[in-house]
Amino acid sequence: MSTEALFNLNAAGIAYIVSAILFILGLKRLGSPATARTGNRLSALAMLLAVLATVFSNDIASWEWILVGVIVGSGIGAYSARKVQMTSMPQLVAIFNGLGGATSAVVAAGELIRLIDLEELIPQDVSITIMASVIVGGATLTGSLIAYGKLQGVVPTRPLLLPIRHVINTVLLLGMIGSTAWFVIDPSISAFLTAAIMAVALGILIVIPIGGADMPVVIALLNSYSGIAGAATGFVLGNNILIIAGSLVGASGLILTRIMTKAMNRSLVNVMLGGFGVDDSTMGASGDDERPVTSILPEDAALILGYAQSVIFVPGYGLAVAQAQHQVRELADLLKIKGITVKYAIHPVAGRMPGHMNVLLAEANVPYDELKDLDEINGEFSSTDVAVVIGANDVTNPSARNDKSSPIYGMPILNVDQAQSVIMMKRSMSSGFAGVQNELFFLEKTQMLFGDAKNSVEKIVGEIKDL
């Protein structure tokens, strides 16, 4: 190796260290909304540095193909980042996760073909990591595509349960171990493709039995896999920046997965086994509940709110579906002018992915310091005059706290029932994702306001202006 080439490699090594530090500092700045934007830019800078170091430390045989990839990829990325609606953010993240997995798999394939062309013996550590890259990458790709399909409604959101799915999955898993062993003994394209096909199939089969309501967990987990696939590729190429950045993402995804499963009172195993929400029909029987509820009109709600001193809004995904964020913020502004304190209580599973509701409300110009998470707000309900629940259901059900026989017993909930009075905006009496009747509806302090959330809030705003 010439001295110049050696210098380039060392310079690249140092650039990679700087890049790793910038990634970590960038993530650290996500610790507060005030510094988060510069943090994201630091990470982008780190990426640019890593790319430049790679380009300048390697003799690139032909530029044409690489340039085509860069231009097409950047174009698609920029277009989708600009056009995506905030409600569709989970779909975008799902697709991006899948592409990350696909990249790892394609890189592994490219490296394998190069090594085979060299006609050298492929060491075992390299062949094992090539298999790890393609298996994790391939399964992440198809798993993400199914998750996207379920979120978008292209694939049925209800769990699809194949009768012998556990047998099929086990066979695929054993098949992948078998083909990895085959590949380590004889690194051939056919062994590689066998594993790739099985990984792709497994990705589909793992996500398809999982119900739409569990998709936040699935996306967080796939997020983690896309990082782990990147780290595995780092092992293939013996490249530390890939290992570091990949494991940061892997850790992030795992933490979010744990937060989500905890918020849903489920274990990861339980989510992955799938089938949750299948027996809707049997549990829906409780929908025939004949107990009386108090129903009010928007005018009544306006009176209750107008004469309150403190109000907590509890938004759920129903709010985003009705696109009522802006109306709710307008209502909150009116109440604040009257000297009423307004806060928002955000349950971790309020949206379709971790933190989704916060983004939807931020889009409607709700200040982030008014958004309170579960632990922050739960002590405050008892000293609050009115809690307004908009399009949320299961996360407000006191049965989760009181009724040991309830399927959602033990799930962390917002203690809405402790507020002095409760306004519940809902389309109908139907039960939530868990298929359980909400005891909150039948409390004496609860007033049901039926109808489209956007419409109802608009009417309340009009009434309060006239008060």
Add this chain to the structure above:
Amino acid sequence: MFDLQTLIVALTVFVLAIFIGYEVITKVPPTLHTPLMSGSNAISGIVIVGALLVASKADGLISQILGAIAVGLAMINVVGGFMVTDRMLKMFKRSDGKES
């Protein structure tokens, strides 16, 4: 290509990075979890480095095309991920109207 010793070094880096990731990311508040996911998504686009390494060494047509595909896929992740995260973070404002 590397021997056992470099594999151990790589594993050390991997384990330490997971620990740093855990420490840093548990401090991200729930309100930023969506930007965290899209941002870390962009970071997982670091496989662009691997894609470039493979593409730069490619000589046959198949490996050149594979390299270009890998670079393209990774660039969607990188450019799209960072841009959409910035778009979201731009919306987070305090009640005194100060931008994030």
